[in-house]
Amino acid sequence: MELEIISEGSSYDRAKEVKDFDETKAGVKGLVDSGAVKIPKFFIHPLETLQNSTASVSNCFQVPVIDLEGFEGGRRRKEILDGILAASETWGFFQVINHGVPVCIIDGILEGVRRFHEQTKDEKMKWYSRDYKQPVRYFCNGDLLVNKGAANWRDSIAFDFHDSQLDPQLFPPICREAVSEYIKHMIKLRKTLSELLSETLGLHSDYLASIGCMETESLVCHYYPGCPEPELTLGATKHSDPSFLTILLQDNIGGLQVLHQSNWVDVPFLPGAFVINIGDFIQLITNDKFKSVEHRVLAGQIPRISVACFFYPSTANKHEPYAPIRELLTESDPPIYRGTHITEYMAYFRGKGLDGNSSLPHFKLQ
Numbered sequence: 001m002e003l004e005i006i007s008e009g010s011s012y013d014r015a016k017e018v019k020d021f022d023e024t025k026a027g028v029k030g031l032v033d034s035g036a037v038k039i040p041k042f043f044i045h046p047l048e049t050l051q052n053s054t055a056s057v058s059n060c061f062q063v064p065v066i067d068l069e070g071f072e073g074g075r076r077r078k079e080i081l082d083g084i085l086a087a088s089e090t091w092g093f094f095q096v097i098n099h100g101v102p103v104c105i106i107d108g109i110l111e112g113v114r115r116f117h118e119q120t121k122d123e124k125m126k127w128y129s130r131d132y133k134q135p136v137r138y139f140c141n142g143d144l145l146v147n148k149g150a151a152n153w154r155d156s157i158a159f160d161f162h163d164s165q166l167d168p169q170l171f172p173p174i175c176r177e178a179v180s181e182y183i184k185h186m187i188k189l190r191k192t193l194s195e196l197l198s199e200t201l202g203l204h205s206d207y208l209a210s211i212g213c214m215e216t217e218s219l220v221c222h223y224y225p226g227c228p229e230p231e232l233t234l235g236a237t238k239h240s241d242p243s244f245l246t247i248l249l250q251d252n253i254g255g256l257q258v259l260h261q262s263n264w265v266d267v268p269f270l271p272g273a274f275v276i277n278i279g280d281f282i283q284l285i286t287n288d289k290f291k292s293v294e295h296r297v298l299a300g301q302i303p304r305i306s307v308a309c310f311f312y313p314s315t316a317n318k319h320e321p322y323a324p325i326r327e328l329l330t331e332s333d334p335p336i337y338r339g340t341h342i343t344e345y346m347a348y349f350r351g352k353g354l355d356g357n358s359s360l361p362h363f364k365l366q
Contacts, residue, residue, distance in 0.1 A: 014042055018144060018151075025125035027140035027155035029117060032225045043233045045150040049356075050231065061265045063258060064091060065273070069098035071196065085200045092278040092293030093258045095270055099192075101185045103272055109221075110251055112178030113305050116157055117223035119174060127157065127172060132350070135160050136170050147353030153233045153299045154224045159183070161217040162315045175221075183219055186247060186309045190214055193245065193276065201286065203327060213244050213281065213322065215314035224255070224297065224304040235297035235304065238356045242349040243279035243310035250275060253304040259294040267295075279310070280360050281345070284337045287324035294358065313342045337363050 017040055024030055031039070064087040070076030087094035116124070116138075129137035130145065138157045141147070159166060159179060164187055168180045194214055198207040208214060224235045235255055250256055256267040256275070267275055283292040297306075313320070321339030329335060340363050349359045 012041060018042055022130075022140070022144060025128040026121045027124075027138075028153050028227075029155055029223065029225045030121055032228070033121070037228050039153070039227065039229050039233060043151050043153060045232065045234055045237075049150075049234070049237075059266075061260050061263065063265060063267050063275075064094040065270065066094050066096050067098050068096050068100075068192070071192065081196060081200050084196055088197070088200065088278055088282075088290040090291070091258070091260060092283075092291035093260075093267065093275065093295070095267070095273045095275050097270065097273050099189055099274060101189060101274070105181055105185050106249060106272060108178040109175075109182040109249065109307055110305055112175035113157075113221040113223065113307060114303075116172055116175045116221070117155060117305075123172075123174075135162075135166055136172070143350065143353030146351065147355060149237070149353070149355055150233065152236050152297075152354070153227050153230075154222050154235050154297070156223070157221050159219040159221075161219065163215050164217060179219065179221075182307070183217065183309075186217060186219070189247060189274070190217070190245075190309075190311055193247075197245075197282070201289070201325070201328065203325075208244075211322075212314040212317045212320075213285070214311035215317075216312040218243075218310040218312065220308045220310065222306045222308065224299065224306075226301045226303050227299040228301075230299035230301055233299045235299045236295075237354045238294050238296045239354045240292040240294050240358050240360070241277060241279040241310060242281070242345060242359060243312055244281040245279050245311045246277045247309045247311075248275040248277065249307040251305045253300065253302055255298040255300055255304055256306070257296055257298065259296075264296075280358070281312075281322060281342070283360060284340070284363065285322050285325050287328055287333065287336050289328060292358070292360065317341075318343050335365060338365050 021040060066080060066083045071080050124138055127136060127138035130139055136159050140155045141151045144151055161183060168176055171179050194208045195205040198205050227233060250269060252269040254269055257264040258267055278290045278292050280292045282290050319341050321341050323339035324335040324337060348362055
């Protein structure tokens with residue numbers, strides 16, 4: 001079906017326009033392919049949000065870069081731990097290099113994601129779903145039908161690996177091999193980061209692994225088509241991630257920004273690097289020692305690709321409450337948050353959508 005874009009002067013029925021758009025199963029890439037020169041009204045962000053997109057961008061800060069070479073032991077491990085500690089406490093974001101993931105694997109996933117999103121609508125729509133129980137699903141804006149705010153200019157395909165298991169035969173053939181190989185390397189890198197983060201907190205190296213907090217992966221492959229009116233929308237609204245940890249791969253186009261000291265700071269493309277960001281659940285269990293920081297993506301006129309690997313608790317722990325770690329608490333630093341399990345947290349996060357507000361305050365002790 002064709003989407004009718006309602007003009008400014010007509011009576012505007014947002015719910016109908018969103019429903020009609022969703023039923024095309026073509027995403028924003030479908031709008032671009034149809035030759036649209038105006039974006040639908042529900043993609044237009046408030047003026048104050050758009051003005052903030054450029055008014056407070058700072059070039060005075062640089063996202064930390066941590067070289068993982070030599071992390072196995074010795075003096076280099078101490079330097080790496082110190083770097084991760086500083087970045088996790090003050091930025092919530094850092095980039096890692098010399099992480100052991102081959103360039104061919106990185107190039108392969110970016111190309112596989114591009115091929116999936118740039119194939120014909122008829123092929124992509126076979127995978128279109130808003131059912132979170134589906135292990136593989138293609139969609140435009142996961143919160144499109146619940147978020148009352150402006151939508152984001154991006155399409156996505158998600159692969160949910162429960163306890164690191166998912167049958168590759170369920171993947172779209174066009175990106176099957178790329179996704180299969182990439183997730184193997186993400187599982188290896190997760191183990192390394194889990195050990196380093198545990199030691200950074202002053203705990204034994206297998207602490208985070210022992211509580212099963214990063215056993216399930218959700219690989220979400222975003223495609224941000226070139227936008228005919230990028231000054232009116234965003235690629236991703238300001239938000240923090242509800243996961244424990246996120247490993248992000250971005251292409252060379254740019255557009256990712258992190259909020260640091262009330263300034264938006266660009267996260268520049270660094271060849272072969274991964275962007276690591278602390279998720280809400282690590283901020284919760286570290287009692288605010290580590291920061292889950294808000295970030296966003298600007299819209300642009302050139303297509304952009306990113307691949308985010310989110311780490312969540314084991315499915316065996318989906319109803320197990322996580323609370324601030326006892327070893328990190330003192331009389332002068334009592335628990336800030338109540339215990340909550342990932343099922344409850346995600347239900348709240350998805351229910352409110354990407355509204356620009358963190359979910360963490362909802363779980364604070366009164």
